[in-house]
Amino acid sequence: MPENSALQNINTKKFQQDLVGWYEAEKRDLPWRRERDPYKIWVSEIMLQQTRVDTVIPYFNRFMEQFPTVESLASADEDAVMKAWEGLGYYSRVRNLQSAVKEVAERYGGTVPSDRNEFLSLKGVGPYTGGAVLSIAYGLPEPAVDGNVMRVLSRILTIWDDIAKPSTRKVFEEAVRHLIYKEDPSSFNQALMELGAMICTPSSPSCLLCPVQNHCQAFEEGVQRELPVKTRKKSDKKVRIGALVLQAPDGTVLIEKRPESGLLAKLWQFPNMELPVGINPRGALASYMETEYGMTVQINPEKVTDITHVFTHLTWEIDVYVGTVDVKVQKDRTAFVPAHEIETYAFPVSHQKIWKHVKGMDQ
Numbered sequence: 001m002p003e004n005s006a007l008q009n010i011n012t013k014k015f016q017q018d019l020v021g022w023y024e025a026e027k028r029d030l031p032w033r034r035e036r037d038p039y040k041i042w043v044s045e046i047m048l049q050q051t052r053v054d055t056v057i058p059y060f061n062r063f064m065e066q067f068p069t070v071e072s073l074a075s076a077d078e079d080a081v082m083k084a085w086e087g088l089g090y091y092s093r094v095r096n097l098q099s100a101v102k103e104v105a106e107r108y109g110g111t112v113p114s115d116r117n118e119f120l121s122l123k124g125v126g127p128y129t130g131g132a133v134l135s136i137a138y139g140l141p142e143p144a145v146d147g148n149v150m151r152v153l154s155r156i157l158t159i160w161d162d163i164a165k166p167s168t169r170k171v172f173e174e175a176v177r178h179l180i181y182k183e184d185p186s187s188f189n190q191a192l193m194e195l196g197a198m199i200c201t202p203s204s205p206s207c208l209l210c211p212v213q214n215h216c217q218a219f220e221e222g223v224q225r226e227l228p229v230k231t232r233k234k235s236d237k238k239v240r241i242g243a244l245v246l247q248a249p250d251g252t253v254l255i256e257k258r259p260e261s262g263l264l265a266k267l268w269q270f271p272n273m274e275l276p277v278g279i280n281p282r283g284a285l286a287s288y289m290e291t292e293y294g295m296t297v298q299i300n301p302e303k304v305t306d307i308t309h310v311f312t313h314l315t316w317e318i319d320v321y322v323g324t325v326d327v328k329v330q331k332d333r334t335a336f337v338p339a340h341e342i343e344t345y346a347f348p349v350s351h352q353k354i355w356k357h358v359k360g361m362d363q
Ligand code: SF4
Pocket: 152, 155, 156, 199, 200, 201, 205, 206, 207, 208, 210, 211, 212, 213, 216, 217, 218, 219, 224
């Protein structure tokens, strides 16, 4: 028996009809909605995490042209996969996706497992992605609860638990298990997501247009703007960085590959270092290049731009300098690359911006 009193009061059958009926009539035509292929649904769900639908559409289409099947992604060159993801951010998503897809190719003969435990054991597949793929592609009555769905259900059922706490997800999963339309879990879950995206939006829900207004406890009580409860995490760690775009006499530019793990792993970047407070950036960068790369460099006196990049828990403030080197020294993870080839490498957004600025200076 459900504990939430709004859940006890709701007319489940009518709620399902109103929600799924609205979805069938109003749903947006999105490329992955034309698919039942679990691999494609899976890729779309990974792309959509933390990223807007409009941004994802062209990436999804290009990715599917390049890697249309489990096998093609499993056997793809890692750099090509990173390049296809460039600009979407949160790169661990695509690294985990490719590892997981390799496992699907090797262990499951290329068929995405429909067993919950098997699918959830794959790298990067959490309860949300698991529920979304299993319900949308395989029609299984699994909850797919993300921040959107928690917002919508916290309002419909007046759930006051703090959605920033990981343990709260279980409360919502229970609610979905109770409410889900077993005849068509795919449409039910997608309808909840669509309602969150189009109607029951974070700051100004369009209650007057809402297909489930009659079932919504928060609307009845007039508290829809107070829900969901979400405590804020502080994310004000700032790191000041000096970055250097260095040109050799033959016109090539020095880039380096980031480490195998950690933030933005395996992406390319311009040499850079964290600048301690009060230090002279040019002097620090010159001695860094000497000790880390064995190169004596000349750095122009003024920084050419500064770039701020905000991650979830961290902000980079990057001072960008340009300079030259007379003698090229190669290291394991570095490359001197002709300027016209720089854009064929996968860079994080902040370093794409650096290159865009420096390239523009030459024109
Ligand atoms: Fe959200 Fe308003 Fe609809 Fe309730 S009535 S589900 S608060 S849009």
